[in-house]
Amino acid sequence: MPKKKIKIKINPIGKSFILEKPTNGLEAIVNSGNKIKSVCGGKGTCGKCRIIILDGKNAPVSGREKEILTSDEIKCGIRLACQQIFDRDLTVYIPSSSLSEEQKLQVEGEEPDIEAKPVCNKYFLNLKKATLKDIKPDFDRINEALRKEYKVDAKTIDLKVLSQMPSAIRENSWKVTATLRENPWENEIISIEGGNKTGSSYGIAVDLGTTKIAVLLVDLLTGRTIDRIGIINPQIRFGEDVMTRLSFAMQAELNLKKIQVMVIESINKSVKKLCNRNKLMPEDIIEMTVVCNTAMHHLFLGLPVSQLALSPFLPLTTRAIHLKAREIGIDISPGAYLYMLPPIAGFVGSDHLAMILATRLYKQKGNCIGIDIGTNTEIALKTKRGIMSVSTASGPAFEGAHIRYGMRAASGAIERVIIDPETCIPSIKTINDKKPAGICGSGILDSIAELLRTGIIDRKGKFRADSRCLRRDSKGNLQYILSPQFYKSLNHKSQYTKCEDKYVSINQKDIVEIQLAKSAIRTGIEILLEDSSIEFGRIDKVIIAGAFGSYIDPKNVVNIGMFPKVSLKKVTQVGNAAGVGAKIVLISKKERELAEKIAQRIKYLELTTCPEFNDHFAVSTLFPEASEII
């Protein structure tokens, strides 16, 4: 039999790799550069390396797995990576609980293969020493050497760099490294270092989210991400959602300054930490890129936000921004620039553009939808006629807000739910396998889909009052309890029993929140399709980007009707595409130009001005027919 190569795809990270021969699962995952928890080192005793073999219900189950995993987990396709042999093409899902705590904030994204050709380039110069007979100024001396040896010409130089130049030159025997930045308009010398430093060149890419900030340290010579840090956006204490934060910033100029300084300081700290642990100095960072939504963009730059927070929700500018990083207090190389991709509209930020760039959505064959689910969900539809984007106010329900037991994707959050249709008893999985403390976005999505599949709720989202598995809370409201503790000591026959409020549960109001959220997204999709006169059946690919989108089960996205019915084969989860976009434009000038061109081509559709919005929205709150469920 001829040798067959084995193709493995890792979700939600979205990375693929090839195995030359059947390989132990844990080994294969680690060797491919993906990180997964493992304490026992592959002995099958710690149970940390849980993976889900997608479309792999028939994956063999080892004796160890039977000991460690519950039968429900096994039913769901959960296995231990160290007990599996990857001997066939597989899509493997690494649940968030198998990633480290820090990694939770650092979802990687699928990266296109981009050549590292950044806007900043280093040149080593062996200068002629100045004498009374050769009195060229330092700047001209450097420029002469640049022209002679590298055929490049510096048009200007940063004032701070000019200040540091004479000592850098004279303390290093007239041997220096000049960093040139190809500005949009001229070549500028943004750094002069002593000696030959052409072998090291670093940049920082930032995905500045409303909740999370991902900071990537990138080698500009190879294009490789060397290290990364994920932190919580500290502005969160002035509002978890964008609107509260904008209101705070609008109240006083000092507030705006405060909220700006706060996020800049925390980025500075992350840069310092990244540099420290990689034996670099912040001064070694010669370029920074930032992508974010438009509100974060304005707050980061200290721009006023009232025109953005109030109708008609205008950003101040939708141009790319080149700014001396020091001008807003970013501590990297004194002459370094900050580059911000252009926002598209008030509610479609540069993170959306970064997603379109990173996923190559703009050049996908056929019709393609790219979606990043969040408080505001941005959806892009790429057709032959171009790219059209909408933003839809899906609300914070998927982030755990407005849900009675909702919480962020932190330790103890219920992230997976399966309900046994026979017993109506749920099997749950919490982050880090802690005692359930609440329920996060993917858990809520699973719950609703399972409640619907098992008929506990109807198409309108109403609890079927005759369902024997519902309980009443202290106020008499119906609820479905998720906490296993409740079921352990229970007589399953007892219907409508009042119970204490100590258990994590889903109530009617929670379901309505999810209906509103999914309806907003579905409406966005429908209006995009209508505007382009395309039926959903003609969509060739659905790309789900973003951290939340990486943790959800696409099947359930379809089952609750957030998307029209679609073959799961067409759905890809690409992880943090915005972060990847930030990195791509950091390492490639060409990609930066490309992104700016794409930005020009994106047609923004303002949903609130669409007359059909309300009709669509009302219809979309309904869940799919039972027959539609996959």
Next chain:
Amino acid sequence: MPKKKIKIKINPIGKSFILEKPTNGLEAIVNSGNKIKSVCGGKGTCGKCRIIILDGKNAPVSGREKEILTSDEIKCGIRLACQQIFDRDLTVYIPSSSLSEEQKLQVEGEEPDIEAKPVCNKYFLNLKKATLKDIKPDFDRINEALRKEYKVDAKTIDLKVLSQMPSAIRENSWKVTATLRENPWENEIISIEGGNKTGSSYGIAVDLGTTKIAVLLVDLLTGRTIDRIGIINPQIRFGEDVMTRLSFAMQAELNLKKIQVMVIESINKSVKKLCNRNKLMPEDIIEMTVVCNTAMHHLFLGLPVSQLALSPFLPLTTRAIHLKAREIGIDISPGAYLYMLPPIAGFVGSDHLAMILATRLYKQKGNCIGIDIGTNTEIALKTKRGIMSVSTASGPAFEGAHIRYGMRAASGAIERVIIDPETCIPSIKTINDKKPAGICGSGILDSIAELLRTGIIDRKGKFRADSRCLRRDSKGNLQYILSPQFYKSLNHKSQYTKCEDKYVSINQKDIVEIQLAKSAIRTGIEILLEDSSIEFGRIDKVIIAGAFGSYIDPKNVVNIGMFPKVSLKKVTQVGNAAGVGAKIVLISKKERELAEKIAQRIKYLELTTCPEFNDHFAVSTLFPEASEII
């Protein structure tokens, strides 16, 4: 007889004007926009409106003049403007004592006629109000209006201006004035003001001297200088001369910062004062230009100076500088730029370039010398082959330093000296007619020339020991006393009498200082001429620029041999040409580009590397033969 127009030239200001009919002198001077002291209002009683009628020894003398003026003054051509009738072509010199105290620091310069077409232009925009159906960002909205109404396109916008934009737009009913600056590389919006502000547009031109700073408030629409302030450079307390100041700045980074902040603060104060008294705000200033010597240039920008202070005396850059004024703490419009003309070399600053531009030296017919006398004297020789410049270390003697009774051109300084060849008794004129407190540059120059003319010193500069007019000081050194008090109570026959040291006098060491100074300048001229193979006789014009150059008597400059013998008709004193240059490049983009081109064309000759320097210098210390004296 046909009516003949009367041409009047005012020195040292260098302005000319035409009279249609014979006119009273005071009236003519005041009407032509020149300022002259007058307390009695033309009655001939206060004696404040002293003028010197050059080539006008035969000017009629009125009875009032005979009462007010001494016979020596009358002999020197001094008259009262109010008593003279200007009925023939005249060159009239207004001595510094007839200018107000403040004006002393504000010597005006002769201005070429330049059309006001600055780099900054204002555009009034009546914007369309944003609605949900028209959601262009503010910046695009402004740009659209600019393109539509004025066919200009803003490529970028200052971040601070962007911050102020939304309120400026919304608080002024969507009517704003945008200021665009034609940067070297792109059009930038540097200001957004509410309402229509196209009728007012202001800039500041600064001539930043080692000793004096001239700050001009200029109307950018008309090109007119509205107001001006002259102040002493506060850095003076860290060294009167450039080298001491550079040493101070080199000692510590903090010193450099201190000396920088000091000069910036004093410029800010002057701008504020100018704005206050013209009912403007510093925010109304949209551009600033600065010209200065290279040391002041570096100190102003906070650039390190050790490479400039030590051989081979390199400036860091000889490019023009465009810098956000706020970046170094200049308080004008938040988005405004500071423009600095390029320095030429370590000891030839942008003030020299400004002089070449303002005097039109670069396009004078024939061969022309331009000279600005100071501690360092810069000399430019314009021939068919181009412009060549040197800097020569003439020392601070002409500024009163290193001279026993030397002082600045302040109240009480002896500024004019005539020695009666018969009696050897001096007639002197002090600034503001105060009791003599010392002697300033022009007074020293006059003294030496007169000592030489009257044979009190010989060609080598030695006192003739047989001269009956010399006295010995308390140390026994020979000296020539200038103070009239001494002569009032004196038996003139008594030779070599010891006298107290309380009188202002000239001693042998003072003469040597002047010999060194004039020799340095003469050497510069000779080497320039040699390098261009041109004899001094073929020089068609000598332009003396600068404040000091405005107060001196050109005849005496020739008589002490600072210049080769030249017809005084070829000599022009143009006043503060550097300040005029700063103003020209403020009001005209074309002139700015021209100046940068001229800078490229100026060949700098380093005197210290010329093998013939020492020989020339030794010969030049000699004074001219008696027969050469004019």
